Structure formats: structure tokens, C-alpha cells
Amino acid sequence: MVDRDSGIDAGATTATDSFVSHRNLLFTVAYEMLGSAADAEDVLQETWLRWSGVDHATVRDPRAFLVRVTTRQALTRLRTLRRRKESYVGPWLPEPLLIAPDVAEDVELAESVSMAMLLVLETLAPTERAVFVLREVFALDYDEIARAVDKTPPAVRQIAHRARAHVAARRPRERVSPAEARDVLAAFGRAVETGDLTGLLDMIAPDVVLLTDGGGVVRAAVEPVVGVADVTEVLVRLGGALLRPTLVNGHPALIVRRDGRIDTVVALRLDAGLITGLYAVRNPEKLSRMDRETAVGR
Incomplete structure (x- = not known):
């Protein structure tokens, strides 16, 4: 539909608003999977291109759709990054980010983007990393995660259990205020x-x-x-x-x-x-x- 007064496609505006409203979430998903803000931004660009090309009337849950596309794009890029890291000179560390002070008050979110946690996530296989991030940080249900990683819900449950145990054995023993x-x-x-x-x-x-x-x-x-x-x-x-x-x-x-x-x-x-x-x-x-x-x- 086009607004006759403005000449603006209302559907396109709604789609843009929907993407913008979820942008911080999508960036965080991609960043936690990749440890690189630059690569996370590239993933968001690819997600936007995919989002702008679909019939939005057929998308029942924009958030779930966008997270699914972002996850798949990040998984593809993560496998490429792993090959790049093999030739990296010296230790590879995640790209540091200045984050608003109020994020520190969300203890679980702050821990999930900490340098220590991102390095722990580096020790997971790509699919394990995606499942852990989507389940433990963003509390997605298993059916939704299964669609994002192309696995069955029972398989996702097993992957989540394995990833959770792996991370628990390597994260700091106690949280610091x-x-x-x-x-x-x-x-x-x-x-x-x-x-x-x-x-x-x-x-x-x-x-x-x-x-x-x-x-x-x-x-x-x-x-x-x-x-x-x-x-x-x-x-x-x-x-x-x-x-x-x-x-x-x-x-x-x-x-x-x-x-x-x-x-x-x-x-x-x-x-x-x-x-x-x-x-x-x-x-x-x-x-x-x-x-x-x-x-x-x-």
C-alpha cells in the first residue's frame, strides 16, 4: 500500500521499522556467535537484504524470522572465520566494544558478551555455539532454535545440554558484582x-x-x-x-x-x-x- 499524500510505501516502512526495532538483538546474536563487530555488521546487512526481499504478509513472527536468518548467516560466516583464525598471528581475541553502563545491570547479558565468555564460546563447535547463545542468552524455545540451525528439537535439546556443560566447566566459578x-x-x-x-x-x-x-x-x-x-x-x-x-x-x-x-x-x-x-x-x-x-x- 502507498500513502497517496507522501508517496511512501507503508508496507516497506513497516518492514524497515520492524528490522530497526530488532536490530540490537540481531547484532548481539551475531556478535556473540562471531566475536567480531565488523563481521556482525556484515551479517546484519545480509539479513536486511534477505528481509527486504520477502513477502512480509507471509511472516507471522518477524522477530523469529530475523533471528533465524541472522543465525544462519552467522553460522556460515563463523565457519569462514575459523579458517581465517588458523593463520592468525598470535592469540586471537574478540573485538572489544564500549557498551552503555546500563548493560552491566543486566547480569546475564553482560556476562554473555564478556571477553571471558566469548573466549569460552570459541571452544564450542559452530552449531553448539549457536544453540547455546539462542537458548541460554535469548531464551528461545527449542522448536524455534531447531528451525534456525536446521536440526530436530530433540537434537537441539541434546546439543544444548552438551554445550551448557562445556561452558559451565570453563566459566568463572562465581559471579562478581x-x-x-x-x-x-x-x-x-x-x-x-x-x-x-x-x-x-x-x-x-x-x-x-x-x-x-x-x-x-x-x-x-x-x-x-x-x-x-x-x-x-x-x-x-x-x-x-x-x-x-x-x-x-x-x-x-x-x-x-x-x-x-x-x-x-x-x-x-x-x-x-x-x-x-x-x-x-x-x-x-x-x-x-x-x-x-x-x-x-x-
Whole structure:
């Protein structure tokens, strides 16, 4: 139908509004499956092209349809990304995102987009990852997930059970409140800035792991740095940089600036009050969105 006064196709407007209203959800689905905002945006573009080409009168549930298309597009891209990661120089880390502070209040959503969780999801097979994200984060029913991943509902139940157990064995043993995480980050930042080795040793677990992603573009460790002594030695080198605490992927992190530009984003993994993981993203291609907030939702 065309609005005679405006000349605008009302059906096209409704379809556009529907896509826009679900955009944050669709981006989050794609990002949690891919760990890359750039690839998630490409998936959304492909989803929009598919959405704009269907007869919307035949779509009973736009949200379910859009999630299904996004999931299928992300699965296709995820398999391509896995081949790309095989030749990646050094550790591969997810692309960090500045996320609105209110996301941190949605504990489950914040945990699902955290660097630590995204790295756990990397250890799942593509279909397992899709099923886990759609079920555990977005609470889709098994029939809906089955249509998205081209499996039967009983098969999806089994995949979900297997993925849930896999993730549970690798996620932090206890959740840390946003307030406690901010306190740890503030103390960590002060210790790094001042070179306070004693302070660092008090808050870092003995078996801490530091992953540094330079992508072969900038200097970075090509192997994980393991153990409090070696990790602390790396951290004290940040003493001359400008450190700014912020929220990255819904959790406290540090932005490291040198010569006025973002040099590194350091996200922390906390477990039982200690820092057990440090994820330092230095690849400039992954820092391009750090100058603005990215909207996520479910």
C-alpha cells in the first residue's frame, strides 16, 4: 500500500521499522556467535537484504524470522572465520566494544558478551555455539532454535545440554558484582600506573594468564604469558601510559593510550576475588569502534 499524500510505501516502512526495532538483538546474536563487530555488521546487512526481499504478509513472527536468518548467516560466516583464525598471528581475541553502563545491570547479558565468555564460546563447535547463545542468552524455545540451525528439537535439546556443560566447566566459578569489579579495576589501575608490584601480586592469581592480540600488525606476545611473575613483568611496562577505566563488553576494563591514541584495551577476568585472566587487544583493526558506544540487547 502507498500513502497517496507522501508517496511512501507503508508496507516497506513497516518492514524497515520492524528490522530497526530488532536490530540490537540481531547484532548481539551475531556478535556473540562471531566475536567480531565488523563481521556482525556484515551479517546484519545480509539479513536486511534477505528481509527486504520477502513477502512480509507471509511472516507471522518477524522477530523469529530475523533471528533465524541472522543465525544462519552467522553460522556460515563463523565457519569462514575459523579458517581465517588458523593463520592468525598470535592469540586471537574478540573485538572489544564500549557498551552503555546500563548493560552491566543486566547480569546475564553482560556476562554473555564478556571477553571471558566469548573466549569460552570459541571452544564450542559452530552449531553448539549457536544453540547455546539462542537458548541460554535469548531464551528461545527449542522448536524455534531447531528451525534456525536446521536440526530436530530433540537434537537441539541434546546439543544444548552438551554445550551448557562445556561452558559451565570453563566459566568463572562465581559471579562478581559490578561494584566489586569496579573496585578491583581501580586498584589494578593504580598499581599498574605506580609500578606497585606488591599491590599487583596481592590481586593477581598465581596461575594468571595474559593473552595479547596484536594480529601480526603491532608488537605482542605470540604465546600466552602464564604465571604471576611473568605477567607482572609485562604489566609494569604500562607505567608510562595513560590508563582510563571504562566498561568494555559490559565489564570494567582499562583503555591504554599512548601519544593521544588508543594503544591497548585490557579486559579482566575475575574469579574468587582474584584476576585470573587478562585480555589485551592491540590489533588496531579491532580498536576502531572504541570511540563510540555500541548498542546491544535481547
